[in-house]
Amino acid sequence: MTKPAKSVLKKYNVDYAKDTEFSAFARLLQSKWRTRKKYPKEKDKYGNYLTINYAKETKANFLTDRIGALVQYEVYKAKMEGRMISEPRIWNNMLSSQPLCFNLFGELHYDLKLATKFFQKLFPGKIKEVKEVKFEYSPGREDRNYTGDRSAFDVFIEYKNKKSKSGFIGIEIKYAENMRGSKKKARKIFDDHKKQYLPIAKEAGIFPKSAIDIFKESPLQQIWSDHLLAFATRKDYDEGFFVFLYPERNEQCKNAVAEYTKLLSTKSEKKTIFCPRTLEKFVSALVQVKRTGWPIEFRERYLGIK
Numbered sequence: 069m070t071k072p073a074k075s076v077l078k079k080y081n082v083d084y085a086k087d088t089e090f091s092a093f094a095r096l097l098q099s100k101w102r103t104r105k106k107y108p109k110e111k112d113k114y115g116n117y118l119t120i121n122y123a124k125e126t127k128a129n130f131l132t133d134r135i136g137a138l139v140q141y142e143v144y145k146a147k148m149e150g151r152m153i154s155e156p157r158i159w160n161n162m163l164s165s166q167p168l169c170f171n172l173f174g175e176l177h178y179d180l181k182l183a184t185k186f187f188q189k190l191f192p193g194k195i196k197e198v199k200e201v202k203f204e205y206s207p208g209r210e211d212r213n214y215t216g217d218r219s220a221f222d223v224f225i226e227y228k229n230k231k232s233k234s235g236f237i238g239i240e241i242k243y244a245e246n247m248r249g250s251k252k253k254a255r256k257i258f259d260d261h262k263k264q265y266l267p268i269a270k271e272a273g274i275f276p277k278s279a280i281d282i283f284k285e286s287p288l289q290q291i292w293s294d295h296l297l298a299f300a301t302r303k304d305y306d307e308g309f310f311v312f313l314y315p316e317r318n319e320q321c322k323n324a325v326a327e328y329t330k331l332l333s334t335k336s337e338k339k340t341i342f343c344p345r346t347l348e349k350f351v352s353a354l355v356q357v358k359r360t361g362w363p364i365e366f367r368e369r370y371l372g373i374k
Contacts, residue, residue, distance in 0.1 A: 082115035090318040091244035098162035116163040123160040131362040135174035165243040177201040185357040200226040214300040216264035219293045233306035242314040247287035247324045258284040279331040309341040316346040
């Protein structure tokens with residue numbers, strides 16, 4: 069895709085030179101949404117922020133009152149448990165993928181019947197019943213019985229399969245991210261945790277030794293660490309898999325997924341338990357099972373589809 073016209077970006081105060089094509093488009097969507105809702109805004113050069121006091125008081129970054137209440141509870145719980153929910157951006161940054169995560173899955177936390185219909189449509193024949201929808205979840209942060217690092221899934225779905233056996237879906241969500249990270253940080257993460265990473269990778273049997281040097285570097289490092297966490301978590305369940313969720317038009321995410329998948333020793337999702345999916349596909353399924361209300365708002369706000 070190409071960037072929106074400069075005149076349009078300037079009109080909505082989102083002419084940010086460092087934006088990729090998709091992040092410029094996504095930032096513009098958030099500014100338009102903010103304008104349409106007549107929310108008070110920060111005097112910022114990015115165009116995607118709410119005034120912090122208003123944002124915390126009204127929870128305007130969230131599509132329903134129940135989602136806002138859930139976020140407030142999860143932020144409190146995260147502080148108690150040492151989890152990673154970043155303030156103030158969870159409240160006032162409309163472009164951040166963390167509020168998006170709650171806006172997409174928050175209502176499913178309350179309505180497990182709807183969650184079941186949704187995931188049955190996404191993964192036909194696999195899921196009998198969704199049992200729980202969790203956020204920013206790891207089976208053990210810094211626990212050497214898993215990956216030993218602080219990786220966590222943005223969303224974690226526990227389910228029963230058609231044979232009533234236990235399963236999970238660990239989901240990592242990207243929105244406007246460009247997948248560029250610090251090479252120094254990526255290398256340090258690997259060096260600090262390779263005693264956990266390498267045995268998990270070896271047991272998984274899908275990561276060629278020749279590709280490890282690529283997996284451990286940016287932009288693939290985060291995908292790999294979450295993928296390893298999914299393999300490590302399988303010991304607690306009968307089955308489970310990892311979903312990397314991203315917008316179809318985010319070329320940086322798409323390219324990273326293509327490179328990552330190409331390096332795996334097999335393309336079989338049953339063996340890799342790596343299931344990259346587009347945000348468009350998820351939202352389409354959601355609108356099919358819930359045709360009114362917040363899914364329609366989500367689709368317009370984040371994808372620009374009315």
